[in-house]
Each structure stands twice: as C-alpha cells, then as structure tokens.
Amino acid sequence: EDKVVQSPLSLVVHEGDTVTLNCSYEVTNFRSLLWYKQEKKAPTFLFMLTSSGIEKKSGRLSSILDKKELFSILNITATQTGDSAVYLCAVDDRGSTLGRLYFGRGTQLTVWP
Amino acid sequence: DSGVTQTPKHLITATGQRVTLRCSPRSGDLSVYWYQQSLDQGLQFLIQYYNGEERAKGNILERFSAQQFPDLHSELNLSSLELGDSALYFCASSAKARVGGEKLFFGSGTQLSVL
Numbered sequence: 001e002d003k004v005v006q007s008p009l010s011l012v013v014h015e016g017d018t019v020t021l022n023c024s025y026e027v028t029n030f031r032s033l034l035w036y037k038q039e040k041k042a043p044t045f046l047f048m049l050t051s052s053g054i055e056k057k058s059g060r061l062s063s064i065l066d067k068k069e070l071f072s073i074l075n076i077t078a079t080q081t082g083d084s085a086v087y088l089c090a091v092d093d094r095g096s097t098l099g100r101l102y103f104g105r106g107t108q109l110t111v112w113p
Numbered sequence: 114d115s116g117v118t119q120t121p122k123h124l125i126t127a128t129g130q131r132v133t134l135r136c137s138p139r140s141g142d143l144s145v146y147w148y149q150q151s152l153d154q155g156l157q158f159l160i161q162y163y164n165g166e167e168r169a170k171g172n173i174l175e176r177f178s179a180q181q182f183p184d185l186h187s188e189l190n191l192s193s194l195e196l197g198d199s200a201l202y203f204c205a206s207s208a209k210a211r212v213g214g215e216k217l218f219f220g221s222g223t224q225l226s227v228l
Contacts, residue, residue, distance in 0.1 A: 034216060042115055042203070042219040043156075088156065101217070103148075105155035 003027055004091050006104035014112050017079050021107045023089030024071040031092040033072050035063055038086040038106065046074070046087075079111045116140065119204050119220035127228055131192040134223045136204030138185055144168070144207045145187040146217060147179055151200040162187055194227045201225075 007022045025033065032050045036043035047056045049065035049072060056063050060079075065072045076083055086106040093102060116139035126132055138145050147159040149172075158171035162181035173179075176194075181187040191198060201224050205217040 036219075041201070041221040042117075044115070044219070045216040048216055090156075101158065103156035103158075 002104070003093070003102040004089055004104035006087075006089050006107050008107060009105070010108040010110075012110045012112065013079055015080055017111075018075065018077045019079060019109060021074040021076075021087050021089075021109070022071060023073070023104055025089075025091045025102070026070060027091050027093035027102065029094035030067065030070075031094040033065055034090045034092070034101070035072075035074050036088040036090065038088055039084075043088055076109075079109075081111050081113055084109060084111045115218040115220065117204060117206050117218050117220035119202075119223050121223060122221065123224045123226075125226045125228065126194060128194055128196060130194050130227075131190065132194065132225065134189040134191070134202055134204075134225075136187045136189070136206075136220060138187070138204075138206030139218050142206035142208050142218070143185065145181055145185070146205040146207075147173075147187070147189050148203040148205065149200045150203060150222070154200075156203070159189070191225070196227050199225055199227045 004025045011019055013019055032048055034048045035046040037046050047063045052065055052067040060077045063074045086108050088106045089104040090101040118137040120135045124132055143164045146161045149157045149159055159173040160179050161169040165181050176192050179189045201222045203222045204220045207217050
C-alpha cells in the first residue's frame with residue numbers, strides 16, 4: 001500500500017495555465033515533506049516543508065502543507081514549456097527505517113506551447 | 114549539476130549476468146542512498162550507507178548488495194539479473210546520517226536494461 005499518493009498521475013496544459021498538484025500521505029511519524037522535479041533523469045530539489053500553513057515560494061512555484069489533513073499541494077502559475085516534468089512528492093517518516101523517504105509515483109506535467 | 118556522479122549512464126546486459134553501478138557523492142557528503150525507479154513502481158529506496166557503514170535497508174533483493182568505500186564512493190552490485198531488474202538506478206547523497214530535515218542530491222542515474 002502506497003504511503004504517499006500523488007494526483008493527478010498526468011496533466012496536460014497550455015502555456016500560461018495554472019496547475020495544482022496534490023500529494024497526500026499516511027505515515028506514522030511525519031517529519032518533513034519534500035517536492036522534487038524530475039525532467040530527463042535526476043530529480044532536483046524544489047521545496048521542503050515541515051510546518052503546516054507556511055507557504056514556500058520560488059518564483060512561479062509555491063507549496064503548502066496541511067499536517068492536520070495530511071496533504072500538500074504544489075502550485076505552478078503561468079506555466080511554461082520548461083515546466084514539463086515529473087513532479088515527485090516524498091515524505092520523511094520519523095517512525096520508519098532510518099534514512100528512508102517514501103516517494104509518490106509522481107505527476108507527469110506536460111505544458112504545450 | 115548536483116555534484117553526484119554515477120557511472121555508467123547506460124548498461125545493457127543479459128539475464129543471469131552481474132553488474133556493478135558506481136556512485137561518487139557530493140564533496141563532503143557522508144551518506145549515500147540507492148534508489149530504483151521503474152515505470153510501475155516509482156522511486157523505491159534500496160539501501161543507505163553513512164561513512165562506510167550500512168545505515169538503512171529498504172526493498173533490496175538478496176541478489177543485490179552494496180558497499181561504501183573509505184573514499185566514500187559507493188557501488189551497487191546486482192547479480193543473477195532478471196528482466197524485471199531493468200530500471201533506472203539512482204544514487205543520492207546528503208551530508209548527514211539522517212535524511213530528515215535535509216534534502217537529497219541525486220545523480221543522473223544508471224539506466225539498466227536486462228535483455
């Protein structure tokens with residue numbers, strides 16, 4: 001059973017659209033939630049969230065965490081073709097094996113010109 | 114560029130064979146993590162080493178083994194390969210022993226194809 005569930009699995013939009021990616025999780029002892037962007041190969045770090053309600057922003061990307069409802073969203077405004085990638089959500093479970101991050105299966109975002 | 118180096122980039126081999134994947138972590142990072150990514154499974158944690166010692170174990174098969182050397186580079190050995198082992202294998206590094214509160218830096222991965 002997946003501990004981290006991302007939705008939608010796939011999303012196709014046009015440039016300029018705003019998208020919202022969802023990540024819900026179920027872990028014993030939450031420590032942090034991380035968002036990664038995976039283009040061709042290596043996932044690259046976007047955000048790390050540890051506290052509820054605090055929005056993290058980087059340019060057109062922003063993310064917020066709701067620890068009570070056990071989910072996070074990643075927003076991308078004014079999308080560009082360069083935003084096309086798989087977006088991965090990962091959760092650090094303090095109660096799990098040391099060093100283990102639970103990854104979701106990702107949301108494949110495709111931005112058409 | 115994350116600073117994590119993986120070789121080779123691509124590997125094509127036959128069933129039953131053995132391969133070795135290599136990873137050099139970012140300068141100064143003591144932890145190395147191995148992940149397997151397949152189309153239907155997403156990123157699966159295999160194993161973690163910290164400063165030469167095995168720190169955590171995930172869904173790693175008995176046919177797979179890893180080690181971290183004194184210079185902190187790591188190798189993942191996959192033996193008796195099966196078709197289902199075809200996947201992208203990532204190495205990631207971090208400075209600390211515990212991933213919590215710290216981001217991982219991923220290498221570009223080794224694409225393994227077992228024919």
